[in-house]
Structure formats: structure tokens, C-alpha cells
Amino acid sequence: DFENEDYELKNQCGIYSCVNKMCFFVCLFVCFFTQNPKTAAMVQNMMKEGAVEALRKCFSSRMEFGTAGLRAAMGPGIACMNDLTIIQTTQGFCRYLEENFGNLKERGVVIGYDARAHPTSGGSSKHFSSLAAAVFISQGVPVHLFSDITPTPFVPFTVSHLGLCAGIMVTASHNPKQDNGYKVYWENGAQIVSPHDKGISKAIEENLEPWPESWNSEEALKNPLLKDPYQDIHREYFKVIQKHCHHRYSQHTVKIVHTSVHGVGHAFVQSAFKAFDLRPPYAVEEQKDPDPEFSTVKYPNPEEGEGVLTLSFALAEREGATVVLANDPDADRLAIAEKQESAQWRLFSGNELGALLGWWMFHCWKQQNSDAAAVKNLYMLSSTVSSKILRAVALKEGFHFEETLTGFKWMGNRARDLLDQGKTVLFAFEEAIGYMCSPSVLDKDGVSAAAIAGEMIAYLTTKNTNLSQQLATIYEEYGYHICKNSYFICHDQNVICSLFERLRNYGGQKDSYPTKCGRFSISAVRDLTTGYDNNQPDNKAVLPTSSSSQMITFNFSNGGVATMRTSGTEPKIKYYTELCAAPGNSDVKHLKKELDDLVDAIVENFFEPQKNKLQPKPE
Ligand SMILES: *[C@@H]1O[C@H](CO)[C@@H](O)[C@H](O)[C@H]1NC(C)=O
Ligand SMILES: *[C@@H]1O[C@H](CO)[C@@H](O)[C@H](O)[C@H]1NC(C)=O
Secondary structure: OHHHHHHHHHHHHOOOOHHHHHHHHHHHHHHHOOOOHHHHHHHHHHHHOOOHHHHHHHHHOOOOOEOOEEEEEEOOOOOOEOHHHHHHHHHHHHHHHHHHOOOHHHHOEEEEEOOOEEOOOOEEHHHHHHHHHHHHHHOOOOEEEOOOOOOOOHHHHHHHHHOOOEEEEEOOOOOOOOEEEEEEEEOOOOEOOOOHHHHHHHHHHHOOOOOHHHHOHHHHHHOOOEEOOHHHHHHHHHHHHHHHOOOOOOOOOOOEEEEOOOOOHHHHHHHHHHHOOOOOOEEOHHHOOOOOOOOOOOOOOHHHOHHHHHHHHHHHHHHOOOEEEEEOOOOOEEEEEEEOOOOOEEEOOHHHHHHHHHHHHHHHHHHHOOOHHHHHHEEEEEEOOOOOHHHHHHHHHOOEEEEEOOOHHHHHHHHHHHHHOOOEEEEEEEOOOEEEOOOOOOOOOHHHHHHHHHHHHHHHHHOOOOHHHHHHHHHHHHOOEEEEEEEEEOOOHHHHHHHHHHHHEOOOOOOEOOOEEOOEEEEEEEEOOOOEEOOOOOOEOOOOOOOOOOEEEEEEOOOEEEEEEEOOOOOEEEEEEEEEOOOOOOOHHHHHHHHHHHHHHHHHHHHHHHHHHOEEOOO
16 A cells, blocks of 8 residues: 555655655666666656656556456556556466466467557557567467457457457557557457456456566567467458358449548458458548557547548548448447438437448348248347337347347357357447447457448448438338437536435335336336346346446336436446337427437436536536
8 A cells, every 4th residue: 555655664764755755666666677668767757747646646556457358548557558567467367267267278368459559658559469478478378469450359259260268459449549458358259247357356466476478578479389360360250251241232333431540440341341342442541550649530439420530521522422431449349421412421320320230130131031930039139228229120020139238248248148049149239339240259340340331331322222211211110219318427426326326215215216207207117236127027137237336227108218327437427318119100300309308307307406416418
């Protein structure tokens, strides 16, 4: 504990001021571990500037290893991503895998990386990957280390394809440029779920002292245990996703623009279009090559919308293209925009793309499967906070729809279970523009989604229609699904807690949830913090519950669904609302008004009692 050490030192030496004491420890740390001179120089600079708070932040507490692995800024100290913390994490992970797999030394692991680099601290995804490889190799574990940048989905693909024990992807996806991350896949090809996170975290704590060979990434790269899967996996991946190519529209002249937003996607999306025999998309020149500075965008997140797509729209105008596809920097997600008659661009929401891709996947499946009974074996998944449009499609078409908790780790693991039971998992999505169109990758995959979307767009063009029109057709057939999501900012856990507790004790006692919200009556409540669900026979929720996060879902009798939840990583109370209209009701204006009223009622009745302690989402 830093505070106590400070105190000890003061008593022993007396001569150190508070700042100096801290620096004394930092110096010690740097002296012991000056393996990366840039990281060391960063510490020395911070000392020179007397940046006590910054130093404290870096050195006081270790990054938490969760089911999503690690995500933090690159820089010095145990709170940051650097050579030492990568080694410590990988040593722990390696020991944990040894405990779980007697045959780890036969099967091995795969490691991939994106294009991130941080010149100031000397950290980069590529360098971190080679250190992680050195750790495994030093223990005699074979490592399939990609020799070049890859999209994140290539790592889970490789785990499944080669039957490995685990996979690591060094990436911070769409985070700001100074961040990096360490994402972990289990032998089933999906991201880890509890209790693996706790087990790995414990093993990290038990293996903090770097093993001597762990630093020696250069030697490791020459070791015969190290293999480069790049060529084979590249070939195999495109062969496998080609199975999802149903028609041939190569002769078709539909023009599409693609941006990889300075990330890894460019070459892979070009290859995917080629595998689908589609006309190659126009690449946004300024953004097609990896650039750790993400120079042309404020945030490298296509979900943020228009700013990220300005250059894409300009290229599309020049080339006469009507559709823009955008991956995030590690190419596991996909955004799509389409030019409208008004000459404006429409950026589809993740839910709208879920409707379009889900419809397309089923449309293609139906064309290939004349056996009506097979539909009973078919599944689509989405997360609890995503649109329920696929439930409406499933209900009408006779296949299964299931909800999972938020995050692709849940959908990946559920898909694995279903596949193991011999089911067909056709599609899974979440509103945060994540799509799984092929079970060969049990995670979101923006590369296969881009090619499959490309084919859908080509098909629609042959039918003289387009994405916007097709989306309306889907809603006409299965019912309009209109969503509205937002959040409040709240830094006070007590306020958050009392806000949710009030809903649980609305009638004065436990489990007396509200039955009305303004003029809207509530037909069902599911509380995944406590495990209550009054839609189930014994009032017990089917989905896993987590007492450490808040999440309540209300069903309304007008077809509305609203979920309120806290975010694990941000000081937010998020809410997700949707109005699911019956097929045939296409008075969109009225439906929108009804949803607006519902959201107003929720804010007024469920949030406003704490109003002065909540900040609204910034405009
Ligand atoms: C999309 O398709 C619809 C119906 O075919 C058509 O009316 C509309 O003009 C198309 N939009 C654009 C921008 O081409
Ligand atoms: C809401 O309604 C749907 C559809 O009937 C049902 O499947 C679901 O379990 C209900 N409850 C919640 C809390 O979503």
C-alpha cells in the first residue's frame, strides 16, 4: 500500500518531502526494471515536472483483469499497459492455462495484434505481443504469433480452427490512441466468462516477478516453438466465410466506399470482397493504412458517426457511390451509411443493421433450405439491450430467438453451447454495431459482416431497391421497432443504488416494483441484479444475475421495453427503450411520439426523484 509505505519511509528517513518519497520509490522501480528506456524516461520526466498525481495514478493500483481482459493507457506503472504489466499478465495467464489444460504444451495458444503504438512510452501492440510470446515459449508452450497486424476476429477464428487452448489479441479497439488492451479467448473460441477472470487475476498476482526469459522476445522469435499462422489462417478464413456467399453479383456495378479508420481492416475487407466476387470497394486513401495517431479523426469510433465518416462521404460523392462501410480500428465492428434521395447520408444504427443483416441471413438460409422442419433448429441471438426485431422475425418465421446479457462474450458462449447441441446459429448482434454472421468466429466480426453486407447491397440493387427501403419493408412485415437510448451521468454510487432500490421497493416492500409509469402500464419486470422475473413461473430470472451491477427491464402493455442499467466502466446510468409495434401498424409518426412520451414518463417517474444528483447526457 503506497500510503503506508510513504509513512514508513518518512519515519525512517525524515528527510524526504512527500513528493520526493514518492519519487524515491518510482526511481527504485525504474532502476530495477529499466528494460524499456522510453518508459523509464517517461517516469523521469514526470518526476522532473513534479507530476505527483499522475505518478500516483500510474503506480498505486494494478489494472483490473476482467472478462474483457485489460484495457488501459500505455505508460509506466502497474495501472498502465507496458512491457512489465504485459509480462506479468501473461505469466499469470500461462500458469492458469497450465492448471486448466494438461495438454497446453501440445496445443498451444495464438497471439494477434493491431496497429497501436505509443512513441512516448515505447509501447506498441506488436512489441507487447512478442513479449507475451516469449513468456509462453519460455515455458515450452507453442505459440502461433501472427507476423503482421490482423483483425481481432482472426484470433478467435484461429483458436477454433486449430483447436488451441487460448487466444490473446493485443488491441484497444476504438479507444483513444494512447490506450491499449489485452483481450482473451478460451479454448471454445469465445471470450472468457467468470470465474476465469478471477482465476487469471489471482494467477497474475502470484506471478508478478518477471521470469528471466520473459524479457527475451528476440530469442523467442527464433524459437522453433514459434509459428506464424498468417498465411494459412488468411487462406482458411476467406475459404470459410465464402460459405456465406450465396449468390454471385460480381457482374454488378454497385459502388461501395470502405474505410478502416486508420486501423487494420483495409487489406482484409478487400480480400473478403474478392472472396465474395464483389467489385472491390473504394478505399478512403487517407485512412486505409494503419496510423497509430488516427490523424484524420477525433475519435477512431465509427459509432460516433459523421465526423469519422466525412472523408468517406467525400470519396463516395466523387465516385458516385451510395453506400459507405466503416470498420472500427480492429475491424470487429461495422457501421454503414447510405445516401438518401435528399442527398443527405443516413447512418444506420446498430439495431437497424441488426434487422437488415438478420433478415438477409435468414433470406439466404431459406433459399438454401427447402426442408421446413430445419427452421426449428435455427437460432438468432441478441443482447438484452439490443432491438427485439429478431424476436418478431423469429416468431413469424418459426426459428428461435434468444436474449443474452450484454457483451459478445455472452453471445459467443451461448452460440458455442447451441452449436455443441447440434443447433444452427445463423446470426447474433448487439446494438453497439457488433455482428456475428458466421459461427466460425464466436465473436463480432466486422470483416465477414462487411462482405455479407456488400452482397446484400448488391442483391438489393438488382431488385431496384436499397437498404433504407428494405429496412422499411422488414418493419412493415414484422412490425416497426423504434429505439431510443441515452444515459445520465452519476458519480455517486449511493445515488445510483438508492435510485434502483426505490424501484425494487416501489410499493413499500421487497419486490414491489412499479406497475405503472405515468400513463403507461407495466406488464412485466425483470431484475438481473436480484434475479427476479415476474414473467417466469417461479419469479426466477433465467439469465445469469450479477449483484455487482444494476439492471432492470420493464415490459409495457403498449409493446414498449425499457432497460435501465449501470455501465461497468463509466459513471453512467444508461437506458435503452424500444417500442415494438404489431405488424400492420405503420403510423411511424405516431409510434415515435408514443416512444417519446414513454421515455419522458420514465425520466420523470424513475429518474427525476434523484434529478439534482444526475447530469443529463451532454448534447
Ligand atoms: C431506395 O429505394 C426506394 C424504393 O425502391 C426508392 O424509392 C428510393 O428512391 C431509393 N433511394 C435512393 C436514394 O435511391
Ligand atoms: C417481455 O415480453 C417478452 C415477449 O412476450 C417476453 O419474452 C419477456 O420475457 C418479457 N419480460 C421482459 C422483462 O422482457
